[in-house]
Amino acid sequence: MTLQEFYIWCEKTPIGVALQTNTYPFPVIEAVHLLTITLMLGTLFVINFRVLGFVLKDRPLSEVVAGITPWMRTGYVLTLITGIVLFMSESLKLSANAAWLPKMGMLVGAMVFQFVLSAFILKGSQLEKPTGLAKTLAVVSTLLWIVTGMAARWIAFV
Amino acid sequence: MPHTFITPYFQWLQDTGISTYIREDAFWYPFIIALHVMGNATGVGLILALDFRLLGWGMTKTPVSALFNQLRPWAIVGISYQMITGLILFVGEPMKCYDSRSYWIKMIAMFLALGNAFLFDKTIYPGVSKWDTLAKLPGRARFAGGSSLVLWAVVIYFGRWLAYS
Numbered sequence: 001m002t003l004q005e006f007y008i009w010c011e012k013t014p015i016g017v018a019l020q021t022n023t024y025p026f027p028v029i030e031a032v033h034l035l036t037i038t039l040m041l042g043t044l045f046v047i048n049f050r051v052l053g054f055v056l057k058d059r060p061l062s063e064v065v066a067g068i069t070p071w072m073r074t075g076y077v078l079t080l081i082t083g084i085v086l087f088m089s090e091s092l093k094l095s096a097n098a099a100w101l102p103k104m105g106m107l108v109g110a111m112v113f114q115f116v117l118s119a120f121i122l123k124g125s126q127l128e129k130p131t132g133l134a135k136t137l138a139v140v141s142t143l144l145w146i147v148t149g150m151a152a153r154w155i156a157f158v
Numbered sequence: 159m160p161h162t163f164i165t166p167y168f169q170w171l172q173d174t175g176i177s178t179y180i181r182e183d184a185f186w187y188p189f190i191i192a193l194h195v196m197g198n199a200t201g202v203g204l205i206l207a208l209d210f211r212l213l214g215w216g217m218t219k220t221p222v223s224a225l226f227n228q229l230r231p232w233a234i235v236g237i238s239y240q241m242i243t244g245l246i247l248f249v250g251e252p253m254k255c256y257d258s259r260s261y262w263i264k265m266i267a268m269f270l271a272l273g274n275a276f277l278f279d280k281t282i283y284p285g286v287s288k289w290d291t292l293a294k295l296p297g298r299a300r301f302a303g304g305s306s307l308v309l310w311a312v313v314i315y316f317g318r319w320l321a322y323s
Contacts, residue, residue: 031318042203067217150192
């Protein structure tokens with residue numbers, strides 16, 4: 001199966017067809033997608049800002065990470081689900097959209113940086129004192145998330 | 159929205175040079191929309207974290223005051239940023255906003271959310287020392303958190319719908 005065939009297959013799935021043939025599901029899921037992104041990024045930024053020492057400096061990093069992570073994961077899973085559903089309804093069109101591929105590329109980058117930060121650095125022995133590497137990762141991933149979101153919104157304009 | 163005595167003001171704004179300039183710019187208008195969308199995460203996103211703590215849905219090891227004092231300035235910066243970018247977008251398309259039901263729902267929910275935050279700040283939060291470290295907070299604090307959560311969700315939801323009008 002080529003990529004092209006995969007995109008066509010996506011659009012022919014019951015989910016894809018349902019979104020194409022009804023007026024409301026697409027915008028509703030799109031708006032919910034934005035809500036879940038707010039949850040995911042708002043909480044993720046609390047972690048990144050804590051790593052950078054902008055917020056909650058007097059609370060242990062481990063406490064902030066442990067407290068925030070479940071919300072971030074919830075937001076992340078919901079964003080992924082709604083995103084996949086939206087993608088299936090217009091995969092072929094998206095694949096040809098000039099903003100879509102850059103968005104996905106930056107999204108993968110943001111996810112990798114964020115994952116490395118939480119899975120390796122924040123779980124390490126220096127949990128209470130963020131290293132220069134941790135701070136760098138936090139800056140890079142925060143910027144990537146913002147640009148990813150802007151590129152995502154741009155999909156509707158090109 | 160049916161046209162009323164305030165419609166001419168929206169129409170007047172729509173006809174000004176600045177409105178036309180914003181609306182017709184092929185790059186800056188979408189760019190400001192994209193900036194506005196991403197402001198969500200810092201403005202509303204941080205408020206959500208506070209709301210969840212008030213509701214007792216997590217972060218119960220962190221005192222309410224620690225979270226509140228630390229996130230509040232960032233949330234204020236984020237909301238101010240949202241208001242500035244939002245205002246620019248409104249100036250660009252006042253009639254589209256006027257005619258959109260989503261716009262009015264969003265504005266009402268936004269003012270209720272801001273009022274809710276203001277009331278919490280002035281009436282409920284000053285008593286924080288009595289329940290700062292509790293997991294389950296007093297009903298009025300939980301209510302404020304729940305209202306905030308729902309109202310801001312309505313703001314974002316209808317904000318996105320506004321673009322479809």
